[in-house]
Amino acid sequence: MxxxxxxxxxxxxxxxxxxxxxxxxxxxxxxxxxxxxxxxxxxxxxxxxxxxxxxxxxxxxxxxxxxxxxxxxxxxxxxxxxxxxxxxxxxxxxxxxxxxKRSEVLGKLTEGMFTVAVAGTHGKTTTSSMIAHLLKSGKKDIAGFLGGITTNYDTNMIMNQSDYKKAIIVVEADEFDRSFLTLKPNVAVVTSTDADHLDIYGKLEELKKSFSLFLENVNPSGQIYIKDGLWEEIATKRIKAKPSSYGLNAGDIRALHVQVKDAKFVFDVTLDNKVIKGFQLSVPGFHNVENAVVAIAIANQLGLSDKEILEGIRTYQGVKRRFEYVIQRNDFVFIDDYAHHPSEIKAMLTSVRALYPGKKVSVLFQPHLYSRTRDFAVEFSQSLSLADEVMLLDIYPARELPIEGVSSEILLESIQADEKYKVEKDSIVEYLSNRDLEVFITMGAGDIDKLVEPLKEMFNTEHAA
Known part of the structure; x- marks a missing residue:
């Protein structure tokens, strides 16, 4: 080819x-x-x-x-x-x-081209879209292959403006089916290595081994950015590229003085023996501040000025279904999010609690995959317990057939929220009408997104009345 x-x-x-x-x-x-x-x-x-x-x-x-x-x-x-x-x-x-396979073509496409590849069991879509936006807003010619619809450009593909061989490739490196092993990036990011896709890998050790192989493919003269605490888990002697860790108040590159002001996250970043002050991130979430840290480091590495980086973060608008505000009023907030793993749910709800202290948080969650629900039932229940009210839809099967004894109900018993119940998708709009909600979140990776517009219309109609 x-x-x-x-x-x-x-x-x-x-x-x-x-x-x-x-x-x-x-x-x-x-x-x-x-x-x-x-x-x-x-x-x-x-x-x-x-x-x-x-x-x-x-x-x-x-x-x-x-x-x-x-x-x-x-x-x-x-x-x-x-x-x-x-x-x-x-x-x-x-x-x-x-x-x-798509992964084979993507690997071939990026051969011999300067490539930034973002991997991780979660966080990769937001991080890759942040990097793409920073570079594009800083006048770099890029081709961005993203795993979501970026709000700034309303697309999942940011096009190169000149000969594609001269553009910087920014690509979301997917661990599902080991697809990311076809890539040979110059810059690699690992945001997380939490247990996931165990229907493919069988056990966590095999998943982490796959991330090790991904990093072994990074150009020996290249750069690896890895979330603080993960390097020791996946490092091998065959990895030749230089690693740098990043995080919140931890790592070689870190966010400092993180605060919430006017529903925005404000922070400073230390890197390369300097501190860049005054970042403002409109996309909420402590996890998104962490994603921003590595995007800032890569933009700095690729020659953007501090002013360009600050402006890029300020103007970044996020990705559809990643902490996406559907309705934002003083009396009511409706957020839609793709979170489908316990770690993602915990990060999401922890950030919501920080943004809206004292508010009642209600979650409508659609579990994704029978195997994932079975494997992480305890963890799902623990993370969902951060909400005040939890409503569970049936499991979205995606590529799987039903597993005997596995349903949404297995999560209910252990959820510690004040209110918890199973609901039906077909009747949820009517069920939620005339309810006294303060912060409402739709969450999941299946087809729950099809409920967003009907719910938005119902809530707005109710408010107008």
Whole structure:
């Protein structure tokens, strides 16, 4: 596969957040792009409006003619999330036509290019979007492959403005299915290595081993930024790049004097024997301050001035579904968040408590995956207990079949919130109408986001009345 020779590309599962970013990049750089996905979504509609042809029927005759030629000028990309009985994928595979995972293509694309790769079981989407925004606002030419829709640019793909070989690549390095091992970055970030994806790795030790392999792929003359306390857990003698730790009041690079003022996090950062004072971050959360610290360090490394970095952090608006304010009034706050791991939930609710002391915090949570719910049932219950009121939806299965004895109800018993109950998705809007809520959070990685607009409309209508 030679990226420069590709003239046509077909994406099986084009509607995924990572696949769509890659498809957008090829389209932007002059390649004819087609795709398939199971259902039409807001994202696929946007891709179609940009000139990308998409079909939604899994039928051989719907695929473009060029996919059957097995030409070196044709690229066929698939996501591991497609079902095993997918007709198109299996037909092409049986015919011996070359098929590539998204991670393989991304790895090939970044070969020989200056690449910043952000890895971690959580925090990578926000951190990579922060880095991309800082560099772009500082007039650097970048190509940003992001795992979420960044609010500043309303996209998951920030396009290079000149020859892509001259741009800085900022990429979210996904540990799922060990995808990030195809990358060979110049700068690498590890935000967290908490137990997750145990359906893939089996045990935490295997997950951490994968992060070690990721860091072994960093250019020997490159730089590693790793959250304070993690280096000892995954360091190996085969890692040659220089490591630096970061954190809140800890690490080689650290945030100092962190305060909450007018619903913003204000702080200073010490790095390279200097202190940059007066950062203002409008995206709330102590965890987001931590993410900002490493983004600031990378911007400093790549030549941005202190003034440019301060301005970049001040103007950063966040990522959709990452501590996203849906409604923000004096009497009522509605926040939507992607948190689906106990550590993420704890970080989220701890920050909400700091921002809104004395307010009642109500959470509507949709567990994601049967295996994750089973493996972290105790931890989920503990983290959700930071809320005053917890409402649980059914588990979103994603790629899994049900596991006997595993349901949302197994979390309820151990949750220590004042109020806790199981609710039905179909009736939740009516259930929450005329409720006395102060801070309300929708949380989860499944399809809970489809409830955000109906709930927003209901709350606003109720307020107007």
């Amino acid at each position: 030679k990226i420069k020779n590709i003239h046509s590309a077909y994406f099986i599962g084009i509607g995924g957040i990572g696949m769509s970013a890659l498809a957008r990049w090829f389209h932007h750089n002059g390649v004819q792009v087609y795709g398939y996905d199971k259902t039409s979504t807001k994202l696929t509609t946007q891709l179609e409006s940009e000139g990308i042809s998409i079909h939604f029927e899994d039928e051989i005759e719907k695929m473009p003619d060029f996919v059957f030629k097995n030409s070196k000028e044709v690229l066929i990309v698939y996501t591991p999330a497609i079902p095993k009985d997918h007709k198109g994928f299996n037909y092409l595979k049986e015919k011996g036509i070359n098929l590539y």
